[in-house]
Structure formats: structure tokens, C-alpha cells
Amino acid sequence: MTAVLEISGLNKSFGGIKATDDLNLSVTPHELHAIIGPNGAGKTTLISQLSGTQQPDTGTIRFQGQDITQIAPHKRAHLGIARSYQITSLIMQMSVIDNIALALQAHDGHSFRFIRPARGIKSLRDRAMSLLDRVGLADKADLSTAALSHGEHRHMEIAIALASEAELMLLDEPMAGLGLEASAQMVDLLLGIKGKHTILLIEHDMDAVFALADRISVLVYGHIIATGTPDEIRSNEAVQHAYLGEE
Amino acid sequence: MQKLTRRGWLTVIVMALLAVLPPVFYLTGNAFYLDLATRLTILAIAAVSLNLILGYGGLISFGHAAFVGLGAYAVGIPAYHWLYYSWGDWAVNGLVQFPLAIIVSAVFALLTGIVCLRTRGVYFIMITMAFAQMVYYLIVSIEEYGGDDGLVIDTRSELPLINLDDPLQLFGLSYVSLLVAMLLVRMIVNSRFGMVLQGAKGNEERMISLGFNVYAYRLTAYVISGAMAGYAGALLGNFTTFISPEMMDWSRSGELMFMVILGGVATTLGPVLGAVSFIVIEEILSTITIYWHLPFGLMLIGVVLFVRGGLAGLLTGRGGKDD
Ligand SMILES: Nc1ncnc2c1ncn2[C@@H]1O[C@H](COP(=O)(O)OP(=O)(O)OP(=O)(O)O)[C@@H](O)[C@H]1O
Ligand SMILES: [Mg+2]
Numbered sequence: 001m002t003a004v005l006e007i008s009g010l011n012k013s014f015g016g017i018k019a020t021d022d023l024n025l026s027v028t029p030h031e032l033h034a035i036i037g038p039n040g041a042g043k044t045t046l047i048s049q050l051s052g053t054q055q056p057d058t059g060t061i062r063f064q065g066q067d068i069t070q071i072a073p074h075k076r077a078h079l080g081i082a083r084s085y086q087i088t089s090l091i092m093q094m095s096v097i098d099n100i101a102l103a104l105q106a107h108d109g110h111s112f113r114f115i116r117p118a119r120g121i122k123s124l125r126d127r128a129m130s131l132l133d134r135v136g137l138a139d140k141a142d143l144s145t146a147a148l149s150h151g152e153h154r155h156m157e158i159a160i161a162l163a164s165e166a167e168l169m170l171l172d173e174p175m176a177g178l179g180l181e182a183s184a185q186m187v188d189l190l191l192g193i194k195g196k197h198t199i200l201l202i203e204h205d206m207d208a209v210f211a212l213a214d215r216i217s218v219l220v221y222g223h224i225i226a227t228g229t230p231d232e233i234r235s236n237e238a239v240q241h242a243y244l245g246e247e
Numbered sequence: 248m249q250k251l252t253r254r255g256w257l258t259v260i261v262m263a264l265l266a267v268l269p270p271v272f273y274l275t276g277n278a279f280y281l282d283l284a285t286r287l288t289i290l291a292i293a294a295v296s297l298n299l300i301l302g303y304g305g306l307i308s309f310g311h312a313a314f315v316g317l318g319a320y321a322v323g324i325p326a327y328h329w330l331y332y333s334w335g336d337w338a339v340n341g342l343v344q345f346p347l348a349i350i351v352s353a354v355f356a357l358l359t360g361i362v363c364l365r366t367r368g369v370y371f372i373m374i375t376m377a378f379a380q381m382v383y384y385l386i387v388s389i390e391e392y393g394g395d396d397g398l399v400i401d402t403r404s405e406l407p408l409i410n411l412d413d414p415l416q417l418f419g420l421s422y423v424s425l426l427v428a429m430l431l432v433r434m435i436v437n438s439r440f441g442m443v444l445q446g447a448k449g450n451e452e453r454m455i456s457l458g459f460n461v462y463a464y465r466l467t468a469y470v471i472s473g474a475m476a477g478y479a480g481a482l483l484g485n486f487t488t489f490i491s492p493e494m495m496d497w498s499r500s501g502e503l504m505f506m507v508i509l510g511g512v513a514t515t516l517g518p519v520l521g522a523v524s525f526i527v528i529e530e531i532l533s534t535i536t537i538y539w540h541l542p543f544g545l546m547l548i549g550v551v552l553f554v555r556g557g558l559a560g561l562l563t564g565r566g567g568k569d570d
Contacts, residue, residue, distance in 0.1 A: 051456055077458030091449035102446050106458040111439040112467065118442045164457070 002065055004029050004168055004198045005050070010059030012045060012222075019045040020056065021222035027168075032190075032199045034209045037219035043202045044086055046219070047170045050200070051083040052076045063168065077106065082166035084157040086173040086202070090145050097141040099156060100128040103163035131159045135189060151182040158189060168198045175205050187211055210234070253563045258516040262426065265519075269418055281414055287526040288421040289482045294506040294518035295428045296475035301504065302512035303436045304468050305448030306364075309372045310379030311503045314473040316495030317355055317382065318348035318480020323400045323490040324392060330401050341404030341411070345481050352477025353470050355382070360469035364462055376497050386492040397491025404485055411485050421482055425519070428475055433515050435471070444468050445513075509550050511557030520558045 005027040012020035019042040027033045037043055048054040050061060052073030061069045068076055091099050101124045105111060108124065119125070132138045135155040140148060145156070154174055161169050174190070175183045187208050190201070194212065203209045209216060210230045217227040218239050226236050233239055251259065269284035293315050300306045325338035325347070337343050359378040366374055392398050403411040411417045435441050447454045447461045454461050484490055493499075502525065510521025528546070532539035550557060 053452060053456065072460075074455050074458050074460045077456060083456055085453075089450060089453045091446050091453065093449045094446065098442070102442055102454075103457050105439055105442065111443045111459065111464065113439040114435050114441075115438055117434075117437045118439045119437065121439075160457070 003027055003062075004064060005200070006062040007050075008060055008062075010046075010049065010061070011057045012042075012049060012054065013057060018042075018222050020049065020059075023059070023219075023222065023224055025217060025224060025227070027198060027200060030195055030198055031214040032194050032201060032212055034201045034203060034213035034216045035219055036203065036206070036209055036216060041219045042222035043219055044172055045222075047083060047172050047200070047202065050170055051081060077164065077166075080164075080167035081170065082161045082164040082168070083170040084161045084172055084174060086176055088150070088153040088157060090153060090156055090160075092144075092146040094145055095142055096137060096145050096148065096156065097125070097128050097132065099145055100131050100159050100163055101125060103160040104128055104131075107164055128163070131163055134162070134192075135159045136185070151178050154178055154182070154186065155189075158186070162193065166197065168200065169193075171199060171201045173202050173204060175203060175208055183208065254514070254516065254559065257559070257562055261516060261519065261523075265523075266422055270415060273415060273418075278414065281418055283526060283530065285414070285418045285421050285486055287522045288418065288425050289479055289486055290503070290506065290526065291519045291522035292421070292425050292428045292479035292482070293476050294503055294510070294522050295425070295432055296472045296479065297503050298507050298512065298514075298518045299432050299435065299444075299475075300465075300468050300472045301507050302514070302517070303432075303441065303448065304444045304465060306465065306469070307372050307504075308363075308375045308469075308472075309497065309500050309504065310359075310375035310377075311472075311476055312497070312499035313379035313382045313495045314352040314356065314476035315480035315483060315499070315503075316386070316490075316492070317352045318477035318482075319484035319487075319490045319494055320386065320392070320480075321348035321351050321477070322404060322481050322484035323398050326400050326402050327392065327398060336405070339402045339405050341406035344404045345478060348477045348481035349474045350477075352480065353474035356470045356473025357466070360466045360473075364465050364469065376500065379495055379500060380497060383492050383495045383497075386495070393491070395492065397489055397493070400484055400488045400490060403488065404481070417482075417486060421486070424478070424482065428479075429515055429519070431475075435468075436513075440464065440467070505547050509547060509557055511559030514556070514559045517557055517559040520562070524558060 003026040007023055007025040010020050010023040023046065035043055045054065049056050052071065056069065060067055063079060063081060068079065091102070101118070104124050104127050105118065129138060129141060132141050135158055137152060137155055137159070140152065148156070158174060161171065175186050178186060183205060190212055201212065213230055215227060216230055216233045217224050218233065226233060226239050228236065265284065265288070269281045272280035293311065297308065297311045300308055322344045325334065325344060328334040329338035363371055363374045363378065386392065387395050409416050409420055411420070436445065443454065443459050443464045447459070447465065451461055506521035506525050507518050509524060510519065511517030528543060529539070532543055
């Protein structure tokens with residue numbers, strides 16, 4: 001089975017800080033692979049290099065066998081890579097449904113179409129509505145995005161990632177800032193999509209990670225110190241010493 | 248038909264007044280007001296075109312007057328050659344001049360947009376202004392076309408059915424052009440293309456990671472906007488029958504920006520309200536005092552700072568969201 005994602009020898013520094021340090025990782029089809037690590041370990045930087053908004057100094061990234069290291073971020077989206085943001089990144093001035101419809105529109109041919117009103121395109125609207133339904137926001141569809149709560153924004157992030165129907169989803173701390181109940185909802189939501197897509201999940205919430213992940217990699221100072229099943233990671237001494245122990 | 252909102256009604260009323268009042272003034276012996284209305288209508292077209300990139304695209308372009316100026320020169324230069332170098336009658340044909348104005352401005356927008364749109368924020372403002380000043384100095388340096396002093400256009404564009412020497416018909420063409428420009432921009436911003444343009448204004452990085460080539464969409468909008476401004480320039484040349492580099496000066500670009508912001512960005516009517524207020528207030532203040540620039544400037548700053556949504560927001564009692 002060829003890996004969906006194959007990262008080899010990835011390095012990235014910011015001035016003196018090595019945010020990514022000789023990172024190697026292989027993610028297999030339809031697994032939910034979690035990446036855990038302390039603050040500043042370089043998790044978001046890794047996601048940004050995978051989605052293409054940041055360029056690695058050295059190393060290669062392969063997606064479904066193709067070297068994508070030099071490919072522009074908007075093209076990676078079309079190859080089948082979607083990302084959600086740790087710090088909510090939505091179009092605040094637009095309505096909730098417009099945000100989702102735009103995500104769908106991105107994968108519905110080019111948008112050099114000037115005549116028909118986009119809000120009148122039923123296929124996009126209907127699919128956007130059903131995505132909002134899936135994340136429990138159907139009744140908020142017409143509100144301004146800015147008017148929604150933080151937790152609702154996190155659900156919109158997931159709906160947008162789902163809209164792409166991407167093979168690989170890069171989810172950067174979807175539970176960041178959520179309360180207990182909202183976190184549990186998010187875990188349910190992720191359990192629902194698990195197995196249908198390949199998911200690289202970054203998460204601080206250990207209960208969520210151990211409930212969801214097929215495999216876990218532990219990132220410390222930009223380097224992966226261990227990869228394994230949840231049980232293997234739990235019992236790994238180096239991991240406990242470097243990370244789990246101090247939590 | 249959908250029911251008109253408050254802002255929809257305001258648009259209908261303002262546009263109806265603009266259609267009726269100037270000809271009435273003209274026919275009752277106040278030709279001056281028709282002149283004023285024609286000028287503001289033409290400037291409103293330029294403001295509407297700027298609103299596409301500034302209001303909906305969030306691109307603070309400070310060189311929009313260059314497109315207008317190029318459009319005017321696309322009328323003036325062929326007319327000059329027609330007169331002095333006996334170019335054929337095609338050179339004063341509006342069906343040649345107007346498309347030429349659109350093409351010249353569109354090409355200039357494409358070439359400069361390729362560079363400008365690679366920059367962000369203050370750099371974008373500076374570089375759009377720099378390109379406009381470049382054209383300004385280029386025209387100044389061409390003695391043949393009057394350099395600094397400009398050039399009188401001896402013959403207005405010849406068009407089938409319309410005689411632009413008749414002030415009423417010139418106003419009519421300008422007014423219809425403005426209506427078309429407003430409807431065109433409205434159609435564009437509500438289309439898929441427009442959603443991408445507005446999405447990129449709100450969150451560029453998100454739009455890129457969704458898979459949109461934001462640069463290509465913005466460049467397209469920039470070219471459309473430039474082309475429309477070029478058309479407005481061709482009308483302006485016909486109106487003033489005089490072209491000079493001064494039309495492209497950065498202060499002219501600034502005035503267009505003020506019109507858009509004063510009227511309310513990203514609204515259909517905003518740029519028109521902005522142009523009307525700008526011209527009317529300028530006219531009133533300049534008859535009261537020669538120091539009208541200062542109170543005018545203060546007023547503009549007041550509107551920009553304190554009224555969300557500009558005049559269009561003030562008149563309908565809500566913020567800058569379009570209906
Ligand atoms: N654009 C940048 N410029 C300079 N330094 C950066 C930049 N982005 C990240 N860093 C640094 O790189 C390191 C890794 O940052 P990153 O955001 O990837 O960590 P993280 O694992 O996502 O942390 P967190 O758990 O807090 O989200 C940090 O030391 C950070 O300060
Ligand atoms: Mg992070």
C-alpha cells in the first residue's frame with residue numbers, strides 16, 4: 001500500500017529556531033494520524049508546509065506518490081489536500097452559508113463566471129446546507145459569520161474541510177478553545193468522518209487523541225521522536241519523559 | 248422580481264432624479280447644471296469601476312486616474328492626427344475611439360496589475376500610484392501632444408444616431424453608460440467571480456487554501472475595472488474637449504477614492520452618491536471661499552471616520568453591507 005503522505009528529511013528554520021528538524025513521516029490511506037507535541041514543537045509549521053503556505057528549507061513532501069514540495073498552495077487544494085486552522089480563519093464579513101458555499105465552489109470548476117448570481121446556484125446552496133446540518137449549524141446559515149461563537153466557528157472550520165471532500169485533511173487543533181461539551185461533539189464529528197478520509201490531526205486534548213487516532217506521532221522541537229499506536233505511545237518511555245509526563 | 252429594499256428604493260430615486268433634473272434645468276435655461284451633471288455622471292462611472300476593486304476587492308488602488316486619462320487620450324490623439332496629419336475619418340469615429348480607450352486602459356491595467364498585485368498593503372498603494380505617475384510624466388514629456396499644456400480635442404467622437412456636440416445627448420449617453428456600469432458591477436460582484444473577489448478581501452490565505460488562485464482573479468478584476476475607467480475617460484475627453492496630463496495626477500486618483508469612500512464602499516449606489524456629493528459640495532464651497540479645500544478635506548475625513556458605510560449607510564440608516 002503506497003502512503004498518501006510521505007514526508008522525508010523536512011527542515012525549516014526561523015532565524016535560529018529549528019521549527020522542523022529532519023522530519024520523516026509516512027501516513028497511510030484512510031488512517032487518522034494524530035500529531036502531538038508541546039507548545040512551539042512545530043506542529044502548525046508542519047501543516048503550513050504541507051498545505052503550501054510555507055516553504056521548507058530542505059526535504060520533500062510526496063502526496064499520493066507525487067512530489068508536491070514546489071507546488072503552489074491553491075493547486076495542492078485541487079490535488080486533494082484541505083486544511084483547517086488552529087486560529088479560526090473564516091471570511092467574517094460573509095454569511096455562514098456563503099463561507100461553506102465558497103469552499104464548495106472552489107471544487108466546482110473555475111470561477112471565471114460573471115453572470116449568474118452565485119447565491120442562486122441551487123446545487124452549491126443545497127450541499128452547503130447539508131454540510132451545515134452535519135455540523136449542527138443549519139439554523140445559523142444566514143447569520144453573519146462574525147456573529148457566531150468561537151465553538152461555532154470551529155465547527156465551520158470542519159464543515160469547510162469536509163466541503164472539499166479532500167483525500168487528505170490537515171486539522172490543526174480543531175478543539176482549540178472548546179469547552180468540555182463542545183469538545184465531545186467535535187470528537188463525535190471526527191469519529192463520523194474517520195475512515196472516509198486520511199486525516200492528519202493535531203491536538204492537545206489527550207483524551208480526544210487516544211479516542212480517535214489509529215496512530216500517533218510525537219513531535220518535540222520539530223523532530224518526531226516516536227510513532228506508534230495509541231498503546232505503544234502511552235507506554236513509550238521517551239515520550240513519557242519528553243511530553244506526557246509533564247502534562 | 249424581488250421586492251426592493253430600502254437601499255433599492257434609494258437607488259431608484261437617486262437615479263431617477265439624476266435622469267430628470269439635469270435636462271429640466273437645461274431646458275429651462277440653466278445649461279450650467281447640465282454640464283455639472285454630465286461631469287459628475289462621468290466621474291461616477293470611474294468611481295463605480297474603482298469600487299469593484301477598492302470596495303469589493305479590498306485593493307486600495309491609488310492610480311485609477313491613469314486609466315481615465317489614457318481613455319481620454321485614446322480619443323484626443325487620433326482626433327489630433329485626423330486634423331493635422333489627415334488620418335482618415337475612422338480616427339474620429341467613436342466606434343473606433345471608445346473601443347481603443349477600453350483596450351488601451353485594459354492593457355495598461357494588465358501590465359501594471361501583473362506587478363502591483365504581487366505586493367500588499369502600503370506597497371500596493373505606492374506602486375499603483377507610481378505607475379500612474381509614470382504615465383503622467385510620459386505624457387508630459389511628449390511635446391507633440393502638448394506636453395504639460397495638454398491638447399484641445401477639435402472634434403468629438405462621431406457616433407451613429409447620437410450627436411455628442413449636443414449637450415443633452417452627451418449627458419444621455421453618459422447617464423445610460425453609468426446605469427450599465429452599475430448593473431455590470433452589480434452582476435459581477437454577485438457572480439461566482441464576485442464571491443471569490445470578496446472572499447479574498449475578507450481572508451486571502453483562506454481563499455488560497457480553499458484552492459482559489461486569488462492572484463488571477465484579482466488581476467482579472469483589475470483589468471475589468473481599468474477598462475471601465477478607460478471608457479469613462481473617453482466620455483470625459485468628449486465632455487471637456489481638452490486633455491492634459493493633469494487628468495492623471497495622483498490628486499485625481501485621490502478624488503476618485505474619496506468619492507467611493509464618501510458614498511460607501513461595496514454598495515451599488517455608493518460611488519454615485521459620492522460623486523454627486525463631491526461635485527456639488529466642491530461647487531458650493533468654491534463659490535463661498537477660495538480656501539475651500541480645507542473644510543472639504545475635514546468633511547471627508549469626518550465621513551470616513553465617523554459614518555460606517557459612507558453616505559449610502561447614513562441615508563438608509565445601516566452599515567456598509569449591500570442589499
Ligand atoms: N512565521 C514565523 N516566524 C518566526 N518564528 C516562527 C514562525 N512561525 C512559527 N515560528 C516559531 O516556530 C516554532 C514552532 O511554531 P509552531 O506554531 O509550528 O508550533 P506549534 O507546535 O503549532 O505550537 P502550538 O501548540 O502553540 O500551536 C515556535 O518556536 C514559533 O515561535
Ligand atoms: Mg500550532
